Each structure stands twice: as C-alpha cells, then as structure tokens.
Amino acid sequence: MSGRQPVLTMTAISKSFPGVRALDGVDFRLFPGEVHALMGENGAGKSTLIKVLTGVYAHDAGAIELAGQQVSFTGPMQAAAAGVSTVYQEVNLCANLSVAENIFIGREPRTFGAIRWGEMRRRARDLLAKLDLHIDVTQLLGTYSLAVQQMVAIARAIDIQARVLILDEPTSSLDATEVEQLFRIMRQLRDEGIAIIFVTHFLDQVYGIADRITVLRNGRLVGEYPTAELPQLALVEKMIGKELDVLESLEEQSKRDLAAIEANTPFLQAEELGRKGSVTPFSLTIHAGEVVGLAGLLGSGRTEVARLLFGADRADHGKVAVDGKPTALRNPIAAIGHDIAFCSENRRTEGLVGELSVRENIILAMQAARGWLRPIPRRRQDELVDKYVKALSIRPADPEIPVRNLSGGNQQKVLLARWLITEPRLLILDEPTRGIDVGAKAEIQKLVVQLSDGGMAVLFISAELEEVLRLSHKIAVMRDRQLITELANDHTVDADRVMQTIASGTHHEGPQA
Amino acid sequence: MSTSKARWAAVTGHALFWPVVALIALLVANTIYRPGFLSVEMKDGHLYGSLVDILRLAAPLILVGLGMTLVIATGGIDLSVGSVCAISGAIACLHISQQPDQNALGGVLVALALGVGLSLVAGAWNGALVSIIGIQPIIATLILMVAGRGLAQLITEGQIITINSEPYKSVGVGYLLTLPLAIFIAAGVALVVAAVTRRTALGMIIESVGGNAEASRLAGIRSGRITFLVYVISAVCAGIAGFMITANVSSADGNAAGLWIELDAILAVVIGGTSLAGGRFSLGGTILGALLIQTLTTTVYAMNISPQTSLLFKAVVVIAVCLIQAPAFRARFARRPPAAPAAPLAADQPKEQVPA
Known part of the structure; x- marks a missing residue:
C-alpha cells in the first residue's frame, strides 16, 4: 500500500x-x-x-x-x-x-x-x-x-x-x-x-x-x-489518554472499608436487568454510601444502564429490588418515588428546560413530586435555591435568568441542585463533568465524596478513568453493551487494569469471565 | 444618555412593544378618520363609545385566547374551540327555548351549566386523544372542529334556535356598573386562569412540558395529565365564549356561531408573544392580541372599508405586526448603522451538539 x-x-x-x-x-x-x-x-x-x-x-x-x-x-x-x-x-x-x-x-x-x-x-x-x-x-x-x-x-x-x-x-x-x-x-x-x-x-x-x-x-x-x-x-x-491530573489536590476516595459498606443492606439490587437492543442483562448492587463507578467506552452501554435504573427506558428483562423489596422501575416517576435521581449526560435535551429560569429549573423535580396543586411557597423556593446556588457556587448567582444563558459547568450544577433538593438516596450521574472546566469538575467531584460520606449511594458514569478511579468504591466495567465485570477499587486497581479489562473483554481474575 | 438609551432599548425590545404600537396606531388612525372615535359618553347609566364596543366584542375572543394560550404553551394547538362555542351555545339556547318562562333565572342557570358540562366533555375528548392516545394535537382537535359543527346542528336539529330570554341575553349585551357584563366575565375568567396558572405551579409546569417535554418527563412531571388539563380548560373557556356569542344575537346557529374564532385566537396568542413551539406563555399578551384583532375588525367597519377588501386589509395589518415582531426580520433592517443586532442573533443559537 x-x-x-x-x-x-x-x-x-x-x-x-x-x-x-x-x-x-x-x-x-x-x-x-x-x-x-x-x-x-x-x-x-x-x-x-x-x-x-x-x-x-x-x-x-x-x-x-x-x-x-x-x-x-x-x-x-x-x-x-x-x-x-x-x-x-x-x-x-x-x-x-x-x-x-x-x-x-x-x-x-x-x-x-x-x-x-x-x-x-x-x-x-x-x-x-x-x-x-x-x-x-x-x-x-x-x-x-x-x-x-x-x-x-x-x-x-x-x-x-x-x-x-x-x-x-x-x-x-x-x-x-x-x-x-x-x-x-x-x-x-x-x-x-x-x-x-x-x-x-x-x-x-x-x-x-x-x-x-x-x-x-x-x-x-x-x-x-x-x-x-x-x-x-x-x-x-x-x-x-492520560490527562495530566490537575485535580490531584482531591484526596483519594475509596479508602473507606468497602467490606463495611457492602455489609449494609443494599439500597438497590438489579438482577439480570436488560432491554433488547439497548443493554444485555446485567446484575448490579448498590449500597447506601457507596459510589459505584461505571467505566467503559462511549457506546458501551453505560447510559443505557443508568436509564434502566431510573425507569427512563423500560426494562424487558430481569428484576429490581429497592431496600430488599422487589419493585418495578416502570417510569421516572416510579424511580423518583424510590428516591432515585438521574442527571442525564444530555443536559440540554434531557436535563434542563432552557427558557425557564435557574430557580424554576432547580425546583422542578421537587415541584413535580408535590403535584402542581401544592406549589412550593416562594419563600421556601428562594431559600432552597439560594442555598444551592451558594453551596455549588452557581455563576452568575442570579436565579431569575434563563438557565440556557449559563455556561455548561453551571448548567450541570443547576441540574445537580434540582436533584439534591429532593434528597435522593441514589444519585445517578451520567458524565457530570463532561465539557465543563477544571474548577467546576473538581467541585463536582468533591461533592460526590461528601454526598456518599453522608450516606447517599452514587452511580458515577464517566469516560475519564482517572475520575472513576478516584471516586468509586467499586467499578463496573462495560463493553459492547454488556457489563463484563465488577472490580473492587482497592490498591490493585489502576487505570491500566481497567483499560486492560475494557480491551480484552474479560476479567482475568473474576469468575464472571 | 446611555442609561436612557438602554431604557429605550428595553422598552422597544419588550415582546409586547410592537403590538402596543400597532394598537395605538390603529386607534390614532380611527381618530383621524372620525374625530369622535375615542369619546365615551354616558347614556341611561351605561357607557357608550367605540372603545367600550371594542372591549365588549373582544370578550369572546379573549376567553378563547386564554385557553388557547395554555394549549399552545404545552406545544399543542386546539382547532376545535369554534365548534365548542357552537355546541355550548346550542345546548344552552335549546334548554332555554324549552322552558315555559324563558326569563326565569333558574332555567338560564341550568342552561349555562349544561353548556359548561358539554364543554368539559369536549375538552376531555380532545385531551384524551392527545395525551392518552397520542394523536398529534392539530389532527386530534381537527376531529372535533369538524364533527362539533355537526353535533351543534344535531342539537338545534338543523334550525336556528331563537330565544327571548333577558337573563341569557345579558351575558352578551347586559350591563353592570355602567360597563358591559361581557367585559366583567372576560376579566373574571382571565383572573381565574391567571390565578390557577400563576398561584399554583401549573403555569411553570405547562411551560416546562412545552419547553422540553423529555426533560420534564425525566424530572418526574406527569405531562399526560397536564396536557389533558389544558385541553379541558381551553374547551371550558370556549364554552363560555359560546354563551356570549349566542347571547349577542339571542339565537343559536350551529353553523355560524364561533366560526373561524380558532384562527383569531391562535393569532391573538402569537401576537401576544407566546411561541407556537410551546414554552413561556403570556396571558396578558394574549389579551392584548385579542384587543388588537378586535380593534382591527372595528376599524374595518368604522372606515367603511368594503367587505371585499376588508379581509385583505386585516391580513396586511396582521402580517405587518407579525413581521415586525420577528427578531430575524427586525435584525435585517436594523443592520445598517450599528452592525450589532445581526451578530448576537447568530450567537444566540449555541451549537447544539458540539461535535462528537
């Protein structure tokens, strides 16, 4: 040639x-x-x-x-x-x-x-x-x-x-x-x-x-x-690639005892959950206070897993239990009823309502859960919004401007705030740090650590392996629409090992291979 | 200097600036043509004048427009409102015509209740087609737009029902505290709709569904129920407008009552700054739009514009208002001295997907 x-x-x-x-x-x-x-x-x-x-x-x-x-x-x-x-x-x-x-x-x-x-x-x-x-x-x-x-x-x-x-x-x-x-x-x-x-x-x-x-x-x-x-x-x-890590200041998560977390009753157990044409049946358990990382290349089925767990897509295979009780996550409303929250990777199309204000976007999920007949009193809205605009340092700090005028990172924080005020027990974050600047990225990572310390379960999806490794207690690896293995994120796991797993399609130690 | 300029820009940039200008221009044109146009005089304890007439005659359009605003805000459209006007007017007039004493208040109230009840059913039908079965709104409501006329004909048995009922007539031409009752009814309904949407979270949720349906679903909004509800509200508003329209002439004509009012209502909503794509809505804007349309109609009559050219005249004014309201159109003409307005327009549209 x-x-x-x-x-x-x-x-x-x-x-x-x-x-x-x-x-x-x-x-x-x-x-x-x-x-x-x-x-x-x-x-x-x-x-x-x-x-x-x-x-x-x-x-x-x-x-x-x-x-x-x-x-x-x-x-x-x-x-x-x-x-x-x-x-x-x-x-x-x-x-x-x-x-x-x-x-x-x-x-x-x-x-x-x-x-x-x-x-x-x-x-x-x-x-x-x-x-x-x-x-x-x-x-x-x-x-x-x-x-x-x-x-x-x-x-x-x-x-x-x-x-x-x-x-x-x-x-x-x-x-x-x-x-x-x-x-x-x-x-x-x-x-x-x-x-x-x-x-x-x-x-x-x-x-x-x-x-x-x-x-x-x-x-x-x-x-x-x-x-x-x-x-x-x-x-x-x-x-x-391996990005130069600008975020090293952030302490490594996952030094807490994974065994202790796993000893708790699981918050959510998915058994052979799947959907034809979307993701091969998978099993996944998430405990309170646990950060589960979902690693894999784009198109490997990470988002599809998240959507099934939130009821955004309906599963046609397998079952789910929340708090040990079998349930069906038929639609987002059912999932929200079980205190599950989902920040989509597509902020513009599946997350925010661009022409509504920052305030309205933040209270949207909470208001939806209450029903339109019971509006959140304006004073309470302002309190909540104010608190999260400050806590997440959303810029500009004017809650009345349309959310579409905000930068990507700030939009992401608005979406996070929307779910945080509902006090979820499982927070699903799909690429929460994509396309946002380094500062906002570090803030969101810190937040994930804080939340899981406070007992919230987090499913963290990211294409950046370093990020997944830093935050997760456990890493589920996806490839070709299949969850191929779970790795306990201890000192033996590093980016190379995860990449190897993705590349080879098998887990050299695990029984699942 | 610069602050006054900024203030001026804020005023001219307001969504309702050009409709207000058009309304004022029409009123001025009328006054020039007929100097007494703006005068209002008191006769027998009633206020008379062109302005009062415009308010009174605009009342049905305002009512229909209010409901239409909510439907359009969800990203839908309701073509059946004209037919619903005819149906509710027909059933009300039919009931009154069957009373031994057409002036009895009780019978008239029952007639109104029947009309509202039938409107509720009509709205529920539209809402079910759109939200449960999932038919596109324009098609779903087209069904009732066409079939509803037939239904109204069935109710009146193909005749024009003429009634002679003072209480019913007053819905259209009665007076209260020197002003036409219709104005109070329209204002009352406007206040109720405003309260229901803005005092509860309904307005925000409607805007959310219309602004981004998928994001709303993922935020846990039961958008089906909201959609259902706005069609019901729209039909009830249309039903009340139907009373006014039939009361004005003390007769129910299944063919003519509320004919083409859906088009005027859609126009009023659009002039009022609510996007046909859904999202943010403005009830005040719709009322202004309805007043503008009615003023235009009155102008056509007042200036003795021949019936052959009146529709054309109306069309020209409406096109002018719509064009001047469109940012893209204004940008094209504002480009010359400061090149600014054209550029931000392009920047307004952020690249949706920064390429993968």
Whole structure:
C-alpha cells in the first residue's frame, strides 16, 4: 500500500466553535481499497472531521486534497458529486418512499422531465444485486429492517460513483448477523478499490474489518496505525489518554472499608436487568454510601444502564429490588418515588428546560413530586435555591435568568441542585463533568465524596478513568453493551487494569469471565 | 444618555412593544378618520363609545385566547374551540327555548351549566386523544372542529334556535356598573386562569412540558395529565365564549356561531408573544392580541372599508405586526448603522451538539 497515492489527504485541519477547539491541526490520509477506522472518544473530533470533509462545516485552517486536487466542498451534495459519499448513523432516507425512489431521489432517470419508472426500478434492482441484496424495490423502504435500509443507503452512496465512502457508525442499530452482512459488502467494495472511512465505537468491529486506524483525542491527532500493529489495549489507551491530573489536590476516595459498606443492606439490587437492543442483562448492587463507578467506552452501554435504573427506558428483562423489596422501575416517576435521581449526560435535551429560569429549573423535580396543586411557597423556593446556588457556587448567582444563558459547568450544577433538593438516596450521574472546566469538575467531584460520606449511594458514569478511579468504591466495567465485570477499587486497581479489562473483554481474575 | 438609551432599548425590545404600537396606531388612525372615535359618553347609566364596543366584542375572543394560550404553551394547538362555542351555545339556547318562562333565572342557570358540562366533555375528548392516545394535537382537535359543527346542528336539529330570554341575553349585551357584563366575565375568567396558572405551579409546569417535554418527563412531571388539563380548560373557556356569542344575537346557529374564532385566537396568542413551539406563555399578551384583532375588525367597519377588501386589509395589518415582531426580520433592517443586532442573533443559537 505504501507505494500508492492516497485518494484523500487532509492536512493540518483546524476548526473552532465558540468556546471549543474541535479540531486542532489534524492530518488524515486515506488510500484507495482500504477500510480505515476513525477512532476516538466522544468529543474527540471524529464527526467534526467528517463534516469538514463533506463540507457541512467550513474549516478554519488546513487543506483537503482529493485525488491530487485541492478541494473545499460547500456541502454534502457537492462532496457527493465529487465522489465523497456519506452514510450516516441514523438512516437518513425516506421510509415512506419505495426502495427505488430512495436510491434515485433527486437524480431520477428522466425523459422530457417525466420519470422513467421502469428503468429506475431495473437499475435499483441491479445495484442492490451487486450488494447481494434481492428485495422488491417497489416496496416502501420502511417495511424493511434497519439493516436492509442501511444497505440501501450504501447502495445509494456508491451509485454516485463514490471514490470515498464514509460510514458514520453504521452498525449501532444492527445485530451480529446484520453486521456480518454489512462487513461482507464493505470488503467487496474495498476490493473494488473504494476507500472506506469507518466510524464506530465497537472495538471488535474495528479489528474485524479495518486495515488501518486513525485515533483522535480532544481534537488532536494521536496517530495513524496499521490495525495489525496496534493491540486493543494500546488503542484504548490512545483513545482515552492520560490527562495530566490537575485535580490531584482531591484526596483519594475509596479508602473507606468497602467490606463495611457492602455489609449494609443494599439500597438497590438489579438482577439480570436488560432491554433488547439497548443493554444485555446485567446484575448490579448498590449500597447506601457507596459510589459505584461505571467505566467503559462511549457506546458501551453505560447510559443505557443508568436509564434502566431510573425507569427512563423500560426494562424487558430481569428484576429490581429497592431496600430488599422487589419493585418495578416502570417510569421516572416510579424511580423518583424510590428516591432515585438521574442527571442525564444530555443536559440540554434531557436535563434542563432552557427558557425557564435557574430557580424554576432547580425546583422542578421537587415541584413535580408535590403535584402542581401544592406549589412550593416562594419563600421556601428562594431559600432552597439560594442555598444551592451558594453551596455549588452557581455563576452568575442570579436565579431569575434563563438557565440556557449559563455556561455548561453551571448548567450541570443547576441540574445537580434540582436533584439534591429532593434528597435522593441514589444519585445517578451520567458524565457530570463532561465539557465543563477544571474548577467546576473538581467541585463536582468533591461533592460526590461528601454526598456518599453522608450516606447517599452514587452511580458515577464517566469516560475519564482517572475520575472513576478516584471516586468509586467499586467499578463496573462495560463493553459492547454488556457489563463484563465488577472490580473492587482497592490498591490493585489502576487505570491500566481497567483499560486492560475494557480491551480484552474479560476479567482475568473474576469468575464472571 | 446611555442609561436612557438602554431604557429605550428595553422598552422597544419588550415582546409586547410592537403590538402596543400597532394598537395605538390603529386607534390614532380611527381618530383621524372620525374625530369622535375615542369619546365615551354616558347614556341611561351605561357607557357608550367605540372603545367600550371594542372591549365588549373582544370578550369572546379573549376567553378563547386564554385557553388557547395554555394549549399552545404545552406545544399543542386546539382547532376545535369554534365548534365548542357552537355546541355550548346550542345546548344552552335549546334548554332555554324549552322552558315555559324563558326569563326565569333558574332555567338560564341550568342552561349555562349544561353548556359548561358539554364543554368539559369536549375538552376531555380532545385531551384524551392527545395525551392518552397520542394523536398529534392539530389532527386530534381537527376531529372535533369538524364533527362539533355537526353535533351543534344535531342539537338545534338543523334550525336556528331563537330565544327571548333577558337573563341569557345579558351575558352578551347586559350591563353592570355602567360597563358591559361581557367585559366583567372576560376579566373574571382571565383572573381565574391567571390565578390557577400563576398561584399554583401549573403555569411553570405547562411551560416546562412545552419547553422540553423529555426533560420534564425525566424530572418526574406527569405531562399526560397536564396536557389533558389544558385541553379541558381551553374547551371550558370556549364554552363560555359560546354563551356570549349566542347571547349577542339571542339565537343559536350551529353553523355560524364561533366560526373561524380558532384562527383569531391562535393569532391573538402569537401576537401576544407566546411561541407556537410551546414554552413561556403570556396571558396578558394574549389579551392584548385579542384587543388588537378586535380593534382591527372595528376599524374595518368604522372606515367603511368594503367587505371585499376588508379581509385583505386585516391580513396586511396582521402580517405587518407579525413581521415586525420577528427578531430575524427586525435584525435585517436594523443592520445598517450599528452592525450589532445581526451578530448576537447568530450567537444566540449555541451549537447544539458540539461535535462528537
């Protein structure tokens, strides 16, 4: 491969958004006839890089060369015309149109403006046959499985004389056999000389299909490696990285006796809890005063576990007991009734109500629990809000401004305050420190320690291993939508061991393996 | 200097600034056309004048608009209010027409109770379709918008029921303390709705559901119940408006009563600064919007604008108000001397997902 010319070269690409440097001098090259995995944690810049390539975003600096030509696309349509086709994670075709219409939408074969339906159907059939897919192209796309829809999207992409095919997490909604079918097609296309960029969070799939891997982290290029020369552990390390620890002042948690905590009656016990297509059945026990860390790469099912325990999604397998009594966490209201609180990782879409004030957002959960007929007296509201604005140092300290005007870290604190005033017994924190500055991060970590000292159980989810290690008594490790093992966070556990567990998919000591 | 400028900016930036300007402009235009327009005189202990007329005639629209505001704040819409007006008016008039003495207060009260009761059922129907079955509000309420007219026709058996009942008539054209009773009814309902939403937590919870339904669900809000409730409130408001509309003419016409009032009500809500996407709502804004629309209608009549062009005239004024209220539109024209307003607009929209 070394003697060949890359079909695509991106050099020193930089892109900033207000307050965020999403890409910082990233190089990327792609050779014809290869499957190239683009890897990185959430926020690493994978999507931004792809959007810069396809012209969704204009890059601030750097150059893109396609087949030796300097290019700068103004949008995906133009990129597609030049041979760069993208298949997105969510199948973005029209379920209410036929398969053939979907493939040829916008470029139907025409005679004097009239569509030649027969030819369109025939060409659609031929095209799909090339992908070994024999379906009725006159049926509505929506009647077929997601996998087939994904194939149709690919068929559409490659019919536009694609030289570069970008598959952005195409497998996240597919099952194992469907993934295999997709891989067969990817290999076939690769052998025909098409260059494929493959974005995924599933490690196994990378090693199943990719020829080379480019790793990004925090908007920077970590490196480009032939897959054979990059063991899984090394890949995980490169993706997660080891940040210089600015938070060392915070004392290590977990020196308390885990055995003592575990001797208490468990607050919550989940047994074989699961949901099809979301997370494989898992068992997890959380005690009062215990911080359970949930480690794993993005997309490994961490959030899905949290959502099941909060009733945000309904489990279709297994059972749950709170205080030793069996119960069903059918919806958030049921979970809140058991004093469970959940701070979602998506603050904007699942957490805060942007146009409501800081005060209203803080009292929202408490008010919801009381019902609208029993408003919290204004004086009590002000007391509570005042207390938490001070305790969490929410800035600006004006509770009447709309919460959307606050910075990410302060929004996170508002969300925390909302649940803290309800005095929960289990607090589920999903990525509470993502995208916020170091100071706010340290404050939130300190708070977690305080709360668990006070007897609150905490389920702490974070992509930052150091953080999970520092705070947790016990670490549950997730991989590929499966809880693979639990590690007692004693002196034998460090980031390397957790990474190893994530990478190998097995726990070398545990019985669960 | 700079503080007065800031104060001026705060005034012009207020959501209701332009509707108020439009209202004043209409009143001024009317006064120029007919100098006596603003005068109010006392006759037989009653106040008369165009301004009083506008308030009285706006009362049904205000009522419907109040309920509509809450529905829209949850992110929904209620197209059936016009039909509910017709239904409640029809059942009330039917009951009165069957009384031996149409002027008996007892019979009229029962008639009103029947009308409110039927409105409750109508609201519950809408609420159930939207919150329990999960039909899109525009479709769910379209059902009753169409079917409700038929229902009203059934009640009146296809006839126009004419009644001769002084107590009922007074709902529309009666007077209390020198002012039309309808104004008091509208003000009373407005106060009740304001109290129910702002003295309890209902208003905030409605805004929360409309502002971010998923976040509200995860905060433990029973949004289904809230949604159900706002459709019931909306239907009851419409039912009371139905009494006024039929009392004005002392007859119930299943076809004509409250026809197209839903569109005026939606318009009043939007002019009042409540977003059709849901979220923050303003009852005061809706009342102002209703008054603006009624003033416009009165202007059309007062200026003898021919019926053929009156709708066009109305449309032009409404478009002008809506455009001038839209920040994007204002930014485009305010751009010239200080380039400022255009830029913050872009910054207002934070990148939703800072790319993964």
